[in-house]
Amino acid sequence: xxxxxxALSVIAALSSSGAYAIEEGDLAPEFTxxxxxxGQPDISLADLRGKTVYVDFWASWCAPCLRSMPLINExxxxxxxxxxxxxxxxxxDPVEDGQEFLLDTPLDYLIAxxxxxxxxNEFAVRGMPTSFLIDKDxxxxxxxxxxxxxxxxLIEAAITELLE
Numbered sequence: 001x002x003x004x005x006x007a008l009s010v011i012a013a014l015s016s017s018g019a020y021a022i023e024e025g026d027l028a029p030e031f032t033x034x035x036x037x038x039g040q041p042d043i044s045l046a047d048l049r050g051k052t053v054y055v056d057f058w059a060s061w062c063a064p065c066l067r068s069m070p071l072i073n074e075x076x077x078x079x080x081x082x083x084x085x086x087x088x089x090x091x092x093d094p095v096e097d098g099q100e101f102l103l104d105t106p107l108d109y110l111i112a113x114x115x116x117x118x119x120x121n122e123f124a125v126r127g128m129p130t131s132f133l134i135d136k137d138x139x140x141x142x143x144x145x146x147x148x149x150x151x152x153x154l155i156e157a158a159i160t161e162l163l164e
Contacts, residue, residue: 021124024143028055028134029122033112036090036098043087043112045134051083052162053134054155057120058088060097062128064147069107071152075159076109082163083136089114091128133158 022028032044045053056072058065069088076086086109090098093115102111114120123132126145133142133155142158144151 021126022132022140022143024140026140028053028132028138028140029119030138031119031122033089033114033119036095036102036111036113043110045087045138048085048087049138050136051085052136052159054084054086054131054159055123055134056086056088056129056131057091057114057123057125058098058129059091060101061092065129066101066105068129068147068152070105072155073107073109075152075156076107079159079163080108084159084163086110087112089119091115091117091120131155133162135162 028045030044030046032042032046034040034042045055054072054075056065056068058069060066072086072088076084088107088109088111090111091114092098095113095115098111098113112119123130129145129147131142131144132140133144135141141162142155144155
């Protein structure tokens with residue numbers, strides 16, 4: 001019940017603030033965020049223009065996020081030679097919560113930290129996990145909320161369609 005009330009509060013806040021969700025066909029908002037790992041260069045969506053990019057918002061407290069990430073890692077390793085990139089954007093504050101998860105689950109793709117939720121708000125994310133598949137021109141081609149058992153097949157099909 002508390003989670004439902006929190007989710008409704010977030011949706012109400014977004015609605016009243018004039019923020020609108022990014023939809024398929026929209027140009028993805030540009031962003032630059034620090035890498036979650038100290039000492040690594042910042043991660044910029046603009047630097048990946050010309051590639052198909054899967055942007056995935058996640059948090060350490062989100063069980064579906066944590067289930068999806070190793071599967072997304074498999075897709076990344078399968079398609080990275082075809083100009084496919086993944087940016088996972090962690091929204092934990094403190095960021096150490098996300099870093100702790102990554103100690104037990106190392107991932108091969110880019111992982112950014114958005115501790116003040118600036119990019120989360122630019123994309124108007126309303127729930128976790130939420131992902132955006134962005135084409136080589138920066139246009140959002142798929143928005144995916146949540147993560148269930150067979151979602152990875154749907155995500156892979158959308159990726160391979162863009163890579164063709």
